[in-house]
Amino acid sequence: MKLSINQSRKLWWAISAVAIITGIAAMLISWQQIGAPLRPSLDFVGGTRLQLERDCSQPNNCAQPIDITAVREVLAAQGLANSSIQILGQEQQGISIRTSTLDVEQRTQLQDALSQRIGAFDPQSTQIDTVGPTIGRQLLSSGLLALIVSFGGIIVYISLRFQLDFAVFAITALLHDVLFTAGVFAILGLVWGVEVDSLFIVALLTITGFSVNDTVVIYDRIREILKVNPDRSISEIVDDAVNQTLARSINTTLTTMLALFAIFLFGGETLKNFALALIIGFICGAYSSIFIASTLLSWWRERHGQRLATQSTAVIDSPPEDT
């Protein structure tokens, strides 16, 4: 099988454009509904999340599932009516409550009221997260800053190792992946209320690393063929480079997916969305390296000539003598 990706590059660009525009539209709708492009978790906006589990070692404590209306009444009595409540676990013996930021007194009061109404909780499986609004803003801004800094670092590195236009298209592909992943999570946020936390920013950064990683391998091959055959047409070279690295792209993505699906299926609750973001981003990254970064490069070089300065990398890339 041989792919001629350059033949139908308008099609690939159209697919990506539609996917990204859908994502952006979802972010805009989300912005109108909840005031943010993605549904932020308390990591970014602050608040208190209480996760409690009934202590089933006590007699008659876990006779029936937790009644969500009872929880709602308790919260209303505490003046926390607009909190979100979730019943957790298969036996429905756990609750997760998200409220505005509570201090110790308010929180203890709430916990006491809940255990009076619902039953004793097991302190060993209690989880409390309280994030003040300032901390939330700090987390968000430092996360975004990390994202921008690593973009800058990657542009500089690829420009040094390759050339500026390679770097620009690698970053284009990378933005494509980040936007696509964010778009999917915007939709998930609208449909199922999936929230993004600080691990989501970590996921985006890992996706950028992986996406560029994939692109660089193809670029590396383009550079190699270009050096041996400087007069072949760029789109043929790009097609060849993609085909020669295709098995590697697929296998690497596949092995990484095996690890990620393991986290997604068996990992803890915290890591589920993280693994999901990576799965989406990595698949998208493999797609964009092949169909976006490479086709954009050949389109650009067709228009602006394909000379490549190879001096800077000549030492590392000179192939071994073949006999």
Place this chain on the structure above:
Amino acid sequence: MQRQRSLLALIVVLVIAAIVAIARLPISLGLDLQGGSQLTIQVQPTAEIPQITDRELEAVQSVIENRINGLGVSEPVVQTVGQDQILVQLPGVSNPEQAERVLGGTAQLEFRTQRPGTEAQLFAEQQVRLGLLAKQQELRATNNTTEIQQNQEAIERSNAAIAQLFESTNPPLTGRNLEDAYGQPTQAPNNWEVGIRFDSPGAELFAQLTRDLAGTGRSIGIFLDNELISAPTVGPQFAQTGITGGSAVITGRFTAQEANDLAIQLRGGALPVPVEIVENRTVGATLGRDSIQRSIYAGIGGLILVLIFMVVYYRVPGIIADLSLCVYALLTWASFALLGVTLTLPGIAGFILSIGMAVDANVLIFERTREELRAGKSLYRSVESGFYRAFSSILDSNVTTWIACAALFWLGAGLVRGFALTLALGIAVSMFTAITCSRTLMFIAISLPSLRKPELYCPNLPTVRRAEVAR
């Protein structure tokens, strides 16, 4: 072949060293895995102290440390973060509400008068307390939570008994009246003292207090959060007027360190800066254990799937890749142990992810080897140039991931840093194992006659070669 042998020996030595390191050094678990509370405490500026400087932060930190000692938690961590925050980690704390209440208040420093006739009692109580504190130090090392708790209750009883022996002045002389405290060397060599300075209402109160106590042998009780931190006495020469002027020195056989510590404690108590707990992340112990178990299952599951895939797809090189993946996992785990990485949930994810990515270097090399074989080169040449040519791709792709890790480590906080560190380390080790371990094993494999068959390295070679020629 000589080089291969010595590299193989190196790898064997490294693997043995890694196993020893893993067996000897336990990896410390983050709070999200072992359970516990992580609190971020923000120091708030006030009208009097509009800017929080290092000096204030240091003082507040000492107050916080004092209070944590009072909680009786084993292995607490207290760090300053940025300009005005203090990060506190309390592993295994069972009562986060108590911790928050104790840590969240403004420091209370008070100078009190010893009640008449309690001199002998104070001495005895202080001996008891010293004994209990020394025992607490020992217990901390053992990690025995129940005993630490019991001893802590004994310390609290002792503190309360000591507090009984003192009474407040009227009006009370508190940290609000203390302007500064500092360690300074005395005239005598290697001896230090602590200077204190009060504001003018404080100076009057202090003069009155010292006049009452001068020459009696009773001491000034300096209490921080209701705990006696110093009990100096006043000489008889001040019996007429007390110590006037608002300045005094606390002498004693202080080392520079001791004098500074006491001064910092006093300053901390003198600060009218309120603190606020702006972040609390508490994970119950059982929840943490549950996450470890699930993550380990995920890790092992992912690893096995990858191992199977590699053998099925790449044959002999696949087996080699699997061996070097196992070496990779051992070395990475050992380097976590050696560098004292605290393992968090995202850290485990970073590790699992790096297993998936560690395969990438091998995949690059083997695909390259296959290509060279298809181009009609000899097995040895193909393997050699497979490694040679794949190297620049491996390097470039790993450097870009490192850049992302560096940004995360530099700008991220807490859990995020754990992920960045484990991923970056994993990539570094994977480069090493791909280049040394896979390479050495590959060359050893192709030197064995029974394994020197190109089709073991590249299935359906002839057909593909025909296709290449046709092109």
